Amino acid sequence: MTFAKETALPAGKTIVITGVSSGIGARTAELARAQGADIIGIDVNPPQMPMDFIKADLSGKAEIDSLVSRLPAGIDGLCDNAGLSGKLGAARTLAVNFHGLRHLTETLAPRLRQGGAVVTLVSSGGPIPNAQGPSSP
DSSP states (O other), X not given: OOOOHHHXXXXXXXXXXXXXXXXXXXXXXXXHHHTTOEEEXXXXXXXXXXXXXXXXXXXXXXXXXXXXXXXXXXXXXXXXXXXOXXXXXXXXXXXXXXXXXXXXXXHHGGGEEEEEEEEEOOOSOTTOOOTTOTTOO
């Protein structure tokens, strides 16, 4: 499959990335910014690298709605990386990992510009018990 250069690279695109303070979210932001994207980072903890950042807890609709009201009217992409490991219990984990990301995605979908994309990353590590705890690989 071949992609046109303007769709393959994020240069000049506005991308909202959740879970931006660590792990895959932080690396995604770093790579997208290196390719020229304008990043808006979302997390409960501040990111290590400078970027437009909004502190938000994605476990409740009211806070997500408040977050969305602070985002631009048009975005080119949403990368859902935020997630909890499962150590905080099923209710809290599902509130963020499923319900929160779903509400954020559904609420932001009308703001996606033509050709925009949503990428949601999930982990199966939370529900798998092992000797090191519920979220260990």
